Amino acid sequence: MTSWWFPDNTVLCNFACVGALGLLERIIDGRGRWSEAVAFEAARSAHVYPSLTSVQIDGWLGEPLEIQDDEADVVERVRVAAFGGSASRPLQHLGEAQTLHIIQQWPGYQESFWLSDDRAACDHARRLGIVTLETRDVLARGCSTGELSHTEAYKLLQQMRDAGRHLSIPSDASWLLR
Secondary structure, three states, X not given: OOOOEXXXXXXXXXXXXXXXXXHHHHHHOOOEOOEHHHHHHHHHHOOOOHHHHHHHHHOOOOOOEOOOHHHHHHHHHHHHHOOOOEOOEOOOOHHHHHHHHHXXXXXXXXXXXXXXXXXXXXXXXXXXXXXXXXXXXXXXHHHHOOOOOHHHHHHHHHHHHHOOOOOOOOOOHHHHHO
16 A cells, blocks of 8 residues: 655645755655645745646646545534634635545545644644654655755755744754654
């Protein structure tokens, strides 16, 4: 069974802000997937990070997975109850709710990884037993497969932070060797 990797928009933007979407693609290595709401968020974020348009064009996350009409009510309940979404902002936390639903409910996706730097979403997913990786964990995987050195990964994390991204950075580069 394939362990699919579902990056959310926070992770995509982190890599985009430092010109490293190609690195993320190599780390994901053909296992990437995304929900329609995350694809929409990435398209909207392309006004800030234009390279995000290449993700859909290049297809390395596959076609966006679409929630069916008979699943929409369940996704909406999760969006509101688990993530604090509101009726006045119907797209708020929709990507998280769709991704959670796909990983939990769709056959073939139960062993998937969720990539996110949204602390509340990560905590919720972890409580449900979903393997959740933050950007620093993704970069550590890249170090373990030889895509980059731990010092290069650490510099990328610092550049992301310096670009205004909110993510967890280890105290030193050696953490990325785990």
